[in-house]
Amino acid sequence: MPTNSLSSSGNCEHLSRKNYCQTERDNCKRQHVSLQSNLKTITLSEQEQIRREKLNELLQMGINPYPAEKFEINTNSTFILENYEQAEARFGAGKEEVSIGGRIMSVRDMGKAAFAQIQDAEGKIQIYIKRDEICKGDDKTLYDTVWKKLIDIGDIIGIKGYVFKTKTGETSIHASSFILLCKSLRPLPIVKEKDGEVFDAVIDPDLRYRQRYVDLIVNPQVKETFRKRTRLVNTMRNYLNEKGYLEVETPILQPLYGGAAARPFKTHHNTLDMTLYLRIANELYLKRLIVGGYDGVYEFSKDFRNEGMSRFHNPEFTQIELYVAYKDYEWMMNLVEEMIEKVALELHGSTAVKVGEKTIDFKRPWKRFTMYEAIEHFTGVDVSEMDEMAMRKAAAQMGIELDDTMARGKIIDEIFGSKCEANLIQPTFITDYPVEMSPLAKKHRSKPGLVERFEAICNGKEMCNAFSELNDPIDQRKRFEEQLELGKRGDEEAMQLDEDFLRAIEYGMPPTAGLGIGIDRLSMIMTNAASIQDVLFFPQMKPETIETNAATDTGLSHIPAPWNDVISRMGITSKQQLKEANPNKLFNDMGGMRKKLKLDISMVTLEEVKSWINV
RNA sequence: GAUUCCGUAGCUCAGCUGGUAGAGCAUUACACUUUUAAUGUAGGGGUCCUGGGUUCGAGCCCCAGCGGGAUCACCA
Numbered sequence: 299m300p301t302n303s304l305s306s307s308g309n310c311e312h313l314s315r316k317n318y319c320q321t322e323r324d325n326c327k328r329q330h331v332s333l334q335s336n337l338k339t340i341t342l343s344e345q346e347q348i349r350r351e352k353l354n355e356l357l358q359m360g361i362n363p364y365p366a367e368k369f370e371i372n373t374n375s376t377f378i379l380e381n382y383e384q385a386e387a388r389f390g391a392g393k394e395e396v397s398i399g400g401r402i403m404s405v406r407d408m409g410k411a412a413f414a415q416i417q418d419a420e421g422k423i424q425i426y427i428k429r430d431e432i433c434k435g436d437d438k439t440l441y442d443t444v445w446k447k448l449i450d451i452g453d454i455i456g457i458k459g460y461v462f463k464t465k466t467g468e469t470s471i472h473a474s475s476f477i478l479l480c481k482s483l484r485p486l487p488i489v490k491e492k493d494g495e496v497f498d499a500v501i502d503p504d505l506r507y508r509q510r511y512v513d514l515i516v517n518p519q520v521k522e523t524f525r526k527r528t529r530l531v532n533t534m535r536n537y538l539n540e541k542g543y544l545e546v547e548t549p550i551l552q553p554l555y556g557g558a559a560a561r562p563f564k565t566h567h568n569t570l571d572m573t574l575y576l577r578i579a580n581e582l583y584l585k586r587l588i589v590g591g592y593d594g595v596y597e598f599s600k601d602f603r604n605e606g607m608s609r610f611h612n613p614e615f616t617q618i619e620l621y622v623a624y625k626d627y628e629w630m631m632n633l634v635e636e637m638i639e640k641v642a643l644e645l646h647g648s649t650a651v652k653v654g655e656k657t658i659d660f661k662r663p664w665k666r667f668t669m670y671e672a673i674e675h676f677t678g679v680d681v682s683e684m685d686e687m688a689m690r691k692a693a694a695q696m697g698i699e700l701d702d703t704m705a706r707g708k709i710i711d712e713i714f715g716s717k718c719e720a721n722l723i724q725p726t727f728i729t730d731y732p733v734e735m736s737p738l739a740k741k742h743r744s745k746p747g748l749v750e751r752f753e754a755i756c757n758g759k760e761m762c763n764a765f766s767e768l769n770d771p772i773d774q775r776k777r778f779e780e781q782l783e784l785g786k787r788g789d790e791e792a793m794q795l796d797e798d799f800l801r802a803i804e805y806g807m808p809p810t811a812g813l814g815i816g817i818d819r820l821s822m823i824m825t826n827a828a829s830i831q832d833v834l835f836f837p838q839m840k841p842e843t844i845e846t847n848a849a850t851d852t853g854l855s856h857i858p859a860p861w862n863d864v865i866s867r868m869g870i871t872s873k874q875q876l877k878e879a880n881p882n883k884l885f886n887d888m889g890g891m892r893k894k895l896k897l898d899i900s901m902v903t904l905e906e907v908k909s910w911i912n913v
Numbered sequence: 914g915a916u917u918c919c920g921u922a923g924c925u926c927a928g929c930u931g932g933u934a935g936a937g938c939a940u941u942a943c944a945c946u947u948u949u950a951a952u953g954u955a956g957g958g959g960u961c962c963u964g965g966g967u968u969c970g971a972g973c974c975c976c977a978g979c980g981g982g983a984u985c986a987c988c989a
Contacts, residue, residue, distance in 0.1 A: 344958045345923055345940055406952090409945035428946060451939080465947045487924040488939050490950040497950060498925040498938060504981050505924090516924090560988065605988045606914080615989070760989065791988085816989055829982095840980065 345485045352448045353481050361444065363481035369456040372397045376420035378461055382469050389461040396471055398423070399456045399479060401515065404490075407446065413470075416455065421518065424470040425457055431474055445476070452482035489516045507837050520832075526645050527821045527833055531598060533644045534618060534815075537637050543594030543620065548583035550576060550600065556799070557581030557738070559791040560603040563613075576602035581738065581812065582799045584621045585767060588810050589802045596620040598817065609829035610759065613838050616817040625811035626766045627750045631727055634754055634762055634813065635662045638725070638820070645824050653757055653826050656723055664754070666727040669714055676718045681710065689713075703787070707732025707747075722755040737777040737793060738812075739765035757823055764813040771804040 342350070356363045373396055378385040389396040400416030400423075410429040415422045429441040449455065459473040490497040499517065500506060506513040506520075513520050535545065553572065555562040557579030565574050580599045587595045602614050622630070642649050642660040649661035667675065670682040679692050686706040693700055693709055698716055700709060710732050722728075730742060731751040739749035750766035768774050778795040785792035821833040831837035885907045 343923060348940070404949085406948050407945085408948060408951080411946040411948090413948050413951080415949085424949075426947070430946080464949090466949070468947090468949070470947085485923040485939065489924080490938070492950045495950090500924070502920095502925090502981085504920090507981095558989080601989090603988065606986070608985090608988085609983085611988060617989080763989080814989085819989070842980075 343485075346483060349450060349481070349483045349485070352450070353483065356444070356448055356478070356481065359439075359444070361478060363478055365477070365479065369399050369477065369479055370397055371399050371418075371456075374398065374420045375400065375416075375418050375423035378423060378471070379421070379469050382461075382463070385461045385469075391460045391462060391472070393460065395458045395474065396461055397456065397458050398471065399454065401454045401482075402449065402451050403486075404488075405451060410441075412445070416457065417515070424464070424468055425459070425473050426462075426464065426470050427473045427476065431472070432476070444478075449478065450482060450485075451488070452484070452486040453478060454480040454482070487512065487516050503831070504839075507831050508839055508842055510835050523825045523827065523832065524835065526825050527817075529645055530641050530821055530824055531817065533641045534637055535598070537640055538594075538596050538620065541594065543596050543622065544592055546584070546587060546595050546597050548577075548580045548587075548597060548599070550602075552577050554794045554796050556793050556796050558601075558603075559793065561605060561790050563602050563604050578603050579617070579814070580619055581814070582796055584619055585807060585810065585812070586799065586802045588621050588623050588767075589805055589807045592623070594620070594622040607838065609831070610819065612818065612830050612834055615830070618813075618815050618817060620813045621767065622811050623808040626809060627729070627752055627764055627811055630764045630811040630813050631666070631729075631752055634764070634815075635660075635664055635725075638754075638761075641820070641824065651824060651826075653823055654828070656757070658724060658757060658823065660725055664725045664727055666729060668730045669710060669728055669732075670730070672718045672722075672728055673710070673713055676721055677713070681713065705734055707734030711735055719755055719760070720758040723757055725754055725756040725761070727752050727754055736765060737781055738768055738774075740768045740770075740809075741773070759819060760816070761819060761823070762813060762815040764811065767807070767810040767812045769803055769807040769809060771800055774803060775800055 353363055372394075373385065373389070375398070378389070378396070378398075385396075388394055398416070398418060400418035403415045403417045403422055406413040412427050414425050414427065416425055427441070427445060429438055432441045432445065433439070456477045456479050457471055457473050458475045459471045462470060462472050464470050487498070487500045489499050500513065506517070510520075539545070551565070551567070551574040553574060555575040555578050557577075558581070560578045562575040562578050565576065566572070567574050577599070578601055580597055580601070584595050584597060596618060598616060598618050600614055601617055603611075604613065605611060607613065620633075622633075639649055639660045639662050642651055645651075650657050650659045652658075670680070674680045674682075677696060679696075681689055681692055684692060686709070689706060689709050690700060693713055696713065696717060698712055700712060704712065714728070718728075729750075729752040730745060730748045731739070731753075733739075733741065733747055733749050736749045736751050739751045742748040742750050751764065753763050754761045768777070775795075778793060778800070781793040782795055785794070818830050818833055821827070822830060825833060827833050885904045888907070889901055
């Protein structure tokens with residue numbers, strides 16, 4: 299049997315441990331004292347020190363705090379809580395043993411019995427641990443010492459037992475045995491709850507985003523947010539796969555960056571000795587694949603834009619881009635409506651989604667405005683027939699600041715951005731954009747100066763962007779050249795001229811509808827998140843300085859690496875133990891460990907080992 | 914990048930006019946065999962973000978920096 303199995307059977311071996319354990323605890327106390335006198339060089343908090351002492355004590359008892367063996371799990375907390383009848387029928391007293399693993403989140407110690415809550419991937423469930431149940435014989439070490447003294451909130455344990463309801467009616471697991479699966483060395487923030495009210499919740503954004511693992515442990519709704527995000531992506535993926543479109547992957551490292559207006563991240567390939575850019579979009583590569591003959595291709599892509607950060611912008615973000623041959627932007631609008639409506643239904647069982655104080659309804663069909671109509675709707679001014687001069691005047695009257703470089707198209711965009719966008723809460727399609735803003739979109743079939751482009755606006759923000767793709771190679775070259783002009787004038791976001799892309803569409807690309815949807819923005823809406831950081835596991839942050847506390851607390855810090863590590867693997871983890879060791883045996887064993895661990899280092903001398911011991 | 918607010922124990926937060934640094938939870942010890950924000954008793958725990966300055970004396974006032982939030986700019 300494994301040395302650390304803490305089942306109630308075989309408790310005879312605990313008998314011999316009791317005295318040993320007592321002396322060891324004294325040793326720990328002495329170590330504590332020496333640590334105290336050393337506090338200036340140690341960054342560990344008192345609670346962390348205590349946990350490391352407990353770890354040592356467990357090791358001395360022959361209990362591995364980090365066992366290698368798997369722990370078989372046969373159910374989870376939510377299943378038991380939500381299907382009590384079924385769970386009781388299978389796992390009730392005298393029936394099959396329930397086997398469940400989780401992190402200890404709270405303990406209510408009642409003396410010779412205790413209630414604790416453990417948390418697994420699904421949620422929390424109460425366990426009941428009774429001394430005479432855990433320790434069936436006379437030796438109560440396992441309960442009195444291991445459970446009561448050495449196990450902490452935050453430790454991960456495995457429990458076997460049966461399902462029952464307590465006097466107060468709470469579904470619980472009556473433990474017949476437990477096993478330590480992982481000792482936690484850092485104290486967890488304690489969050490308490492009563493009648494749905496949460497006390498002392500961890501809300502500090504710095505802690506939550508930098509230590510997402512802690513956030514996930516103590517804030518259960520965070521786990522749910524990311525589950526929803528994944529379901530959102532899966533729903534879209536299934537929808538597109540059912541239509542027969544091909545999910546593909548295209549380069550992230552690109553020699554030229556294109557497909558969007560943004561500043562890139564720049565990097566360098568050593569062997570090729572060339573500059574590469576992290577993609578700002580994957581549009582131009584996906585369209586090459588349409589040229590190649592696929593009917594529909596899509597990619598969930600991480601894109602990178604070297605711009606400012608805010609609660610709507612992270613330097614890396616996720617987009618889905620979709621291109622479908624022989625279609626146009628009208629057709630694509632219908633697809634977007636249908637797909638997003640499906641997402642809402644999948645996540646919320648309804649097309650209506652609560653976002654902050656508002657309820658947003660994704661039920662089809664969505665409102666559709668041309669850009670001119672939207673401006674007229676929100677400002678009362680019809681700008682559609684105005685020339686640049688007239689439009690400047692109109693914008694000035696609306697209190698919009700313009701600079702001289704802005705042409706007619708940019709002015710329209712400014713007016714829309716400041717007067718309309720924020721007012722569009724319910725999902726709305728805005729169509730027919732000025733050509734200057736859209737160098738990759740096809741000219742409008744009937745309205746000069748405009749392109750066949752739409753955006754879906756939702757909760758005052760752009761949710762997606764799509765157009766009938768420009769497939770006229772001569773026009774496309776001209777548009778790129780115009781972008782080059784902008785670049786020469788200092789516009790860092792102007793697109794570069796991609797000769798290979800032009801070569802591709804010179805071979806001919808069928809009429810194509812293209813779409814890009816910001817997955818992070820959509821996730822924010824679908825999970826009611828106020829910040830993009832709430833839908834990214836690891837949002838970009840300035841680096842923090844982490845104080846290391848490696849090995850400084852073991853009392854072995856005077857021993858050079860990797861020997862300090864080797865010695866602690868041999869079970870010697872304190873100065874006290876080192877002192878008690880036989881230097882000749884230690885020296886020999888170190889040689890053995892060197893061989894066993896295949897360490898490519900030269901052996902130290904016996905004299906050196908003696909000097910470590912006699913520090 | 915600009916403006917503004919914040920940074921105190923493991924966590925959530927108080928801290929008066931500038932005069933010995935506080936609470937709850939957590940932690941340690943003891944008690945308690947169906948509790949549930951368990952409870953009772955007694956303890957321990959602090960680089961008050963960092964560095965300067967003013968002052969007899971700074972968690973508090975001033976300056977600079979670091980980190981975070983919000984708003985704005987850029988962008989999706």
